[in-house]
Amino acid sequence: FPCVPMAPSLAVDLQLLEFIHLLLLRHSPNQTAWCDAMETFLDGMKYKLRLNDSLWDHFNNLFHWYQVLTVLAQDHI
Numbered sequence: 001f002p003c004v005p006m007a008p009s010l011a012v013d014l015q016l017l018e019f020i021h022l023l024l025l026r027h028s029p030n031q032t033a034w035c036d037a038m039e040t041f042l043d044g045m046k047y048k049l050r051l052n053d054s055l056w057d058h059f060n061n062l063f064h065w066y067q068v069l070t071v072l073a074q075d076h077i
Helices: 014-026 031-044 055-076
Strands: none
Touching: 014 031, 014 055, 031 055
């Protein structure tokens, strides 16, 4: 995208975002639980996220803009 930040704090594959979108359509939308589970899973694999805020703070913003771009792309087609 032409407006990508120079030093993004979180990068997520678009296919994973689509999976989460489909999951949340079929389940009560609970991004907090999903992010907590992901942080616990990564911690168990000894990955440490170097974020000042929680994963939820970053993911919530990222997922919002993913949904906006998806809607705009569908409207454009």
